[in-house]
Amino acid sequence: xxIFEYRCRKCDHCFEVLIRNSAEESTLQCPRCEGGEPxxxxxxxxxxxxxxxxxxxxxxxxxxxxx
Ligand SMILES: [Zn+2]
Numbered sequence: 001x002x003i004f005e006y007r008c009r010k011c012d013h014c015f016e017v018l019i020r021n022s023a024e025e026s027t028l029q030c031p032r033c034e035g036g037e038p039x040x041x042x043x044x045x046x047x048x049x050x051x052x053x054x055x056x057x058x059x060x061x062x063x064x065x066x067x
Pocket of ligand 1: 008009010011012013030031032033034035
C-alpha cells in the first residue's frame with residue numbers, strides 16, 4: 001500500500017499517510033492543526049521537508065520503533 005507524504009498549508013507540518021483509497025485522500029487533515037487539504041509531496045521533494053528527517057539523516061534501518 002502506498003504511503004504518501006503531505007505538508008500542511010497552514011502550519012507547515014509534514015506527515016505521512018497510508019492511502020488505501022482515493023476517498024481517504026480527499027478527506028485528509030493535518031494531525032497537528034486539523035487543517036484540510038494538505039499539499040502532497042512527491043518523493044523527490046520530501047527531503048526539503050525540514051521538520052522530518054527520518055528518511056536520510058536518521059539512517060536507522062527500519063526498526064519500526066519510531067513514535
Ligand atoms: Zn497543520
